[in-house]
Amino acid sequence: xxxxxxxxxxxxxxxxxxxxxxxxxxxxxxxxxxxxxxxxxxxxxxxxxxxxxxxxxxxxxxxxxxxxxxxxxxxxxxxxxxxxxxxxxxxxxxxxxxxxxxxxxxxxxxxxxxxxxxxxxxxxxxxxxxxxxxxxxxxxxxxxxxxxxxxxxxxxxxxxxxxxxxxxxx
Numbered sequence: 029x030x031x032x033x034x035x036x037x038x039x040x041x042x043x044x045x046x047x048x049x050x051x052x053x054x055x056x057x058x059x060x061x062x063x064x065x066x067x068x069x070x071x072x073x074x075x076x077x078x079x080x081x082x083x084x085x086x087x088x089x090x091x092x093x094x095x096x097x098x099x100x101x102x103x104x105x106x107x108x109x110x111x112x113x114x115x116x117x118x119x120x121x122x123x124x125x126x127x128x129x130x131x132x133x134x135x136x137x138x139x140x141x142x143x144x145x146x147x148x149x150x151x152x153x154x155x156x157x158x159x160x161x162x163x164x165x166x167x168x169x170x171x172x173x174x175x176x177x178x179x180x181x182x183x184x185x186x187x188x189x190x191x192x193x194x195x196x197x198x
Contacts, residue, residue, distance in 0.1 A: 030099040031132065032194055035108060035169075035176075036139035037161035039146050041186060045139060045179065046103035048187050049194075056092040057101040061085040062109070075117050082109045082124045089131075098198065105133060107174075111164050135197055136169055136176035137190050 034046045043060065050057035061084040066073065073081075085106050093100050106128050113119050141162045169176045177193040179186045 029093065029096060030134040030194075030197060031102060031105075032099055033102045033105045033107070033133050033136045034139065034190075035104055035136050036165055037141055037158045039143070039158055040139035040141050040162070041143055041183070042139050043103050044183060045137065045186050045190060046101050048183070049101050049190055052187070052191065053099060053101070053194075055097060055099050055101060056095040057103055058088045058092040058105075060104045060108070061088050062112075073116070075119065078109070078113050078117065078119070078121060079124075082106060082113075082121060082127075085109050086127060099134075099194070102133075106131070107133075107136075107168060108165075111161070111168055115161065115164055133174070135193060136174055137179045137193060138165060138169060138176045139186070140178055140180040142180050 032049070034042045034049070036042055046057045049055075062073075062081050065077070065081055065084060069077070085104075085108075089100075089102055089105060106124060110120070110124055110128060113121060113124075141158050145158055168174075175197075177189065179189050179193075181189070
């Protein structure tokens with residue numbers, strides 16, 4: 029079973045790409061847990077939210093796996109939770125890091141911040157924050173020697189790049 033993670037900073041087309049790939053491959057896609065968490069709490073996140081978010085993200089990833097045939101797509105994964113905890117709260121959660129190391133993600137599709145930034149109340153900060161977060165994502169992928177492909181351009185170009193990258197590992 030191949031696990032494909034669509035990752036990157038805010039407003040880089042991750043969810044759009046994840047949905048398109050799930051349709052293309054007729055395979056499941058786990059959602060980004062923090063999006064619903066923020067919507068349901070209607071407030072800024074606190075340090076105490078980090079563990080419930082990580083737990084929820086892992087549960088979503090695992091729930092979809094049972095439905096997959098060849099691959100599962102993840103609209104972000106636990107690495108995003110780890111990066112956001114570090115960037116916004118200057119903290120690491122040991123058990124989250126340990127769980128991440130136990131998982132086998134086959135490929136990361138790093139969405140580049142080359143599309144217009146779109147506001148999303150409570151979910152996104154700014155174009156400047158997006159660029160800074162992108163650097164954090166890329167740094168973590170490289171530092172951890174994780175397999176990734178940069179995805180850029182129009183929606184159609186992104187789908188072509190993603191399907192080529194996935195085909196190379198299937």
